[in-house]
Amino acid sequence: MAPHEVRTADEVLAAHKDERYDMRFPNYLGFWQRSVPGLDEAPRFDMYDEPHLKRRKQILADHPEIEDLYGYDTNTIWITLTTVCAQMGLAYLFGHVLTDWHWTMVLVAYTIGGSFSTQIGIIFHEFTHNLCASTSLQNRWVGNIGNIPLLVPLAQSFRRYHLEHHTYQGVYGYDPDLPLEWEIRLIGNDSIKKFFWLIIYGV
Numbered sequence: 001m002a003p004h005e006v007r008t009a010d011e012v013l014a015a016h017k018d019e020r021y022d023m024r025f026p027n028y029l030g031f032w033q034r035s036v037p038g039l040d041e042a043p044r045f046d047m048y049d050e051p052h053l054k055r056r057k058q059i060l061a062d063h064p065e066i067e068d069l070y071g072y073d074t075n076t077i078w079i080t081l082t083t084v085c086a087q088m089g090l091a092y093l094f095g096h097v098l099t100d101w102h103w104t105m106v107l108v109a110y111t112i113g114g115s116f117s118t119q120i121g122i123i124f125h126e127f128t129h130n131l132c133a134s135t136s137l138q139n140r141w142v143g144n145i146g147n148i149p150l151l152v153p154l155a156q157s158f159r160r161y162h163l164e165h166h167t168y169q170g171v172y173g174y175d176p177d178l179p180l181e182w183e184i185r186l187i188g189n190d191s192i193k194k195f196f197w198l199i200i201y202g203v
Contacts, residue, residue: 164176
């Protein structure tokens with residue numbers, strides 16, 4: 001198969017019909033069907049195995065130089081401190097200085113504050129995988145410090161459930177990123193319900 005050549009699922013299946021290994025070889029991207037709002041009432045399920053380990057092996061075989069990029073980056077600590085100080089500084093500014101600037105506060109909170117909050121979510125992901133410092137304890141503290149502007153303690157619970165997600169990826173009932181039956185019954189494939197569900201997802 002030439003680089004960047006795109007084939008359909010049927011073409012790949014036909015090419016590998018007599019072979020025992022995964023028909024998604026060599027990219028393991030799969031041919032998953034998607035649920036369509038208005039047509040499907042629930043998510044689509046398939047019987048493919050979780051592809052991350054196979055993709056990792058294949059990618060490293062093709063590009064072993066990627067291993068040179070492994071490790072943690074302590075710059076994330078400074079990014080975390082900067083983000084937290086900026087958030088707290090904005091809170092002080094509009095809480096004690098610009099107390100009459102109501103609409104400006106709303107605009108800044110939505111744009112700048114929202115961007116910083118998203119940044120904190122990324123920091124949570126990095127500390128969860130021990131990519132901010134040399135030890136697990138140091139990484140946990142990076143997460144705790146990054147959590148300060150959010151007020152609600154999310155860092156360590158995110159760590160727990162995200163690691164469970166990686167441990168049980170694609171295993172129904174164990175992977176916390178998959179919807180449970182009651183969530184499917186409650187939300188279904190309704191676009192409006194999904195919108196409001198995502199708004200409270202962080203809670």
